[in-house]
Amino acid sequence: MEPRWSPRGPLRLPRCSACLLLLLGTAGFFQSYAVEVDVKDASNATCLYAQWMMSFLIKYETNSSDYKNATLSLSSNVTHDGSICGNDTQAALLAVQFGEGHSWSVNFTKTNETYQADFITFTYNTNDTAVFPDAKRKGPITIVVKDTMHPVQLNNVFVCHNTDSIEAENVTQFFWNLTLQAFVQNGTIGEKESRCDADTPTSAPTVLPTDANITTASTTTLSPAPTTVPKPVENPDTGNYSLKSGNKTCLLATVGLQLNVSQDKPLLININPKTTSADGTCGNTAATLRLNDGNSRFIDFTFVVKNASANVRRFYLKEVNVTLLNHINGSVILSADNNNFSKWDASLGSSYMCRKEQTLEINEGLQIHTFNLRIQPFLVKENKFSTAEDCSPEVDNFIVPIAVGAALGGLVVLVLMAYFFGHKKHRNAGYEQF
Ligand SMILES: *[C@@H]1O[C@H](CO)[C@@H](O)[C@H](O)[C@H]1NC(C)=O
Ligand SMILES: *[C@@H]1O[C@H](CO)[C@@H](O)[C@H](O)[C@H]1NC(C)=O
Ligand SMILES: *[C@@H]1O[C@H](CO)[C@@H](O)[C@H](O)[C@H]1NC(C)=O
Ligand SMILES: *[C@@H]1O[C@H](CO)[C@@H](O)[C@H](O)[C@H]1NC(C)=O
Ligand SMILES: *[C@@H]1O[C@H](CO)[C@@H](O)[C@H](O)[C@H]1NC(C)=O
Ligand SMILES: *[C@@H]1O[C@H](CO)[C@@H](O)[C@H](O)[C@H]1NC(C)=O
Numbered sequence: 001m002e003p004r005w006s007p008r009g010p011l012r013l014p015r016c017s018a019c020l021l022l023l024l025g026t027a028g029f030f031q032s033y034a035v036e037v038d039v040k041d042a043s044n045a046t047c048l049y050a051q052w053m054m055s056f057l058i059k060y061e062t063n064s065s066d067y068k069n070a071t072l073s074l075s076s077n078v079t080h081d082g083s084i085c086g087n088d089t090q091a092a093l094l095a096v097q098f099g100e101g102h103s104w105s106v107n108f109t110k111t112n113e114t115y116q117a118d119f120i121t122f123t124y125n126t127n128d129t130a131v132f133p134d135a136k137r138k139g140p141i142t143i144v145v146k147d148t149m150h151p152v153q154l155n156n157v158f159v160c161h162n163t164d165s166i167e168a169e170n171v172t173q174f175f176w177n178l179t180l181q182a183f184v185q186n187g188t189i190g191e192k193e194s195r196c197d198a199d200t201p202t203s204a205p206t207v208l209p210t211d212a213n214i215t216t217a218s219t220t221t222l223s224p225a226p227t228t229v230p231k232p233v234e235n236p237d238t239g240n241y242s243l244k245s246g247n248k249t250c251l252l253a254t255v256g257l258q259l260n261v262s263q264d265k266p267l268l269i270n271i272n273p274k275t276t277s278a279d280g281t282c283g284n285t286a287a288t289l290r291l292n293d294g295n296s297r298f299i300d301f302t303f304v305v306k307n308a309s310a311n312v313r314r315f316y317l318k319e320v321n322v323t324l325l326n327h328i329n330g331s332v333i334l335s336a337d338n339n340n341f342s343k344w345d346a347s348l349g350s351s352y353m354c355r356k357e358q359t360l361e362i363n364e365g366l367q368i369h370t371f372n373l374r375i376q377p378f379l380v381k382e383n384k385f386s387t388a389e390d391c392s393p394e395v396d397n398f399i400v401p402i403a404v405g406a407a408l409g410g411l412v413v414l415v416l417m418a419y420f421f422g423h424k425k426h427r428n429a430g431y432e433q434f
């Protein structure tokens with residue numbers, strides 16, 4: 001039996017005879033390909049279907065003992081050996097192999113109503129000299145990461161056009177343009193669609209009536225912020241973000257963010273809180289808030305605790321890491337990291353607040369402007385911010401003496417000048433009288 005595609009469904013999935021098609025096959029070494037895997041059961045009916053794009057940013061140690069970031073994208077020679085349909089007792093497995101000994105897989109489990117991605121296993125081979133020319137250790141490295149996908153209703157196809165990322169063990173995995181259905185029944189894909197959270201706010205059209213509209217729709221998706229007409233000086237909207245540990249909030253942040261990217265020409269990008277999701281890690285002495293703006297922009301803020309004196313402990317912002325990807329091929333446009341900050345300093349157990357605009361200089365090419373900031377990365381109680389330590393008094397303490405000093409200095413200069421010119425004028429006047 002050949003897979004049946006719902007003819008008037010929202011998705012126009014191409015028929016797959018070779019079971020693995022490579023789309024977007026334009027040449028280019030790092031070109032990211034759309035992978036399509038169509039796994040069939042014993043009766044030739046589709047039981048697991050996925051089409052997606054992905055790329056990896058991998059930090060590795062070089063032979064000169066520093067660290068470099070490499071981008072690994074899918075090449076044309078992708079296979080899908082070992083993929084499994086799965087059933088009530090056995091997990092489904094989507095597995096692909098690509099390039100010089102790299103492989104990636106994810107398993108899916110089901111309940112009576114839902115299916116869900118479980119663990120991602122990724123193996124990259126630092127023997128691949130095209131990607132890791134100067135790797136210190138050569139050979140395969142495997143990492144396993146828990147997937148963060150929410151459960152999807154059985155018989156629903158999961159669609160996510162926005163970029164999502166998972167960061168673990170020196171590897172950031174990026175996924176976008178995803179269409180997926182596990183535990184497909186009767187070979188029928190896409191009867192109903194589940195969208196990821198990131199797609200819904202921009203309400204991308206789910207039904208594309210004509211081919212002309214498809215073209216329009218995809219051009220719109222490619223432009224980074226279709227709803228915002230460029231208005232560079234407008235301040236960004238303020239977003240509320242939080243992290244949970246179990247069911248307790250462990251990190252709280254309120255902030256409006258604006259990136260100032262100066263590559264070829266300066267570009268101000270406002271981060272839209274409506275499409276931005278937060279994840280990261282909480283801890284007793286270190287915490288990371290990772291924001292994903294749904295437009296292939298990732299900003300990591302890392303906070304640490306220090307002992308100010310024997311029994312006074314404070315936290316501060318230590319590191320900011322920004323990654324901007326090309327929305328189409330997943331290549332890295334910019335990856336900037338500064339782990340030398342000591343900003344946003346406040347005592348442990350309180351929150352740090354700064355309503356006025358502040359600038360974090362990540363490197364020569366990138367600044368982040370923050371607005372209406374309030375952050376508490378540690379010891380959040382009852383889902384609420386604790387007492388705020390405000391940046392303005394601190395700054396005032398610093399500014400006031402300088403201002404007073406400058407004013408006094410100015411006054412002295414004025415008095416001296418008045419005195420000098422006064423005398424000079426007087427003398428001149430005197431001379432003229434002769
Ligand atoms: C990705 O696409 C951009 C243009 O859209 C191009 O400039 C860039 O070279 C591409 N990168 C890779 C690695 O293919
Ligand atoms: C499944 O389809 C393939 C080709 O599409 C065919 O060669 C094979 O015999 C079919 N198997 C069954 C069990 O129908
Ligand atoms: C599930 O699949 C496995 C292997 O494909 C098979 O051995 C097992 O009998 C199946 N279980 C059910 C309940 O179909
Ligand atoms: C590191 O590896 C590169 C590529 O193999 C090589 O050209 C370079 O000489 C090596 N450097 C050191 C310090 O071994
Ligand atoms: C990951 O990076 C850290 C340094 O940041 C290094 O110590 C560690 O060995 C790296 N792990 C792998 C698997 O490369
Ligand atoms: C699959 O087919 C069976 C029998 O043909 C039917 O009872 C069932 O409702 C179908 N399931 C779906 C999801 O279409």
Ligand SMILES: *[C@@H]1O[C@H](CO)[C@@H](O)[C@H](O)[C@H]1NC(C)=O
Binds near residue numbers: 238239240254
């Ligand atoms: C953010 O939180 C503040 C205080 O809890 C609230 O007043 C504000 O409406 C929230 N903003 C959004 C966009 O949810």
Ligand SMILES: *[C@@H]1O[C@H](CO)[C@@H](O)[C@H](O)[C@H]1NC(C)=O
Binds near residue numbers: 260261262266364367
């Ligand atoms: C953006 O960054 C550039 C270079 O760092 C700087 O010259 C420019 O003033 C910044 N623009 C804004 C609006 O902050």
Ligand SMILES: *[C@@H]1O[C@H](CO)[C@@H](O)[C@H](O)[C@H]1NC(C)=O
Binds near residue numbers: 306
């Ligand atoms: C800071 O103080 C805590 C206890 O107050 C102690 O456990 C920790 O080791 C100290 N850290 C440093 C770096 O001194």
Ligand SMILES: *[C@@H]1O[C@H](CO)[C@@H](O)[C@H](O)[C@H]1NC(C)=O
Binds near residue numbers: 058059321
């Ligand atoms: C910064 O983030 C990128 C991707 O998210 C990651 O590859 C890189 O290792 C990070 N750098 C540091 C120093 O954490």
Ligand SMILES: *[C@@H]1O[C@H](CO)[C@@H](O)[C@H](O)[C@H]1NC(C)=O
Binds near residue numbers: 053218328
């Ligand atoms: C997403 O995939 C579709 C094909 O399903 C393709 O036409 C489109 O260009 C892709 N979009 C991006 C941003 O890669």
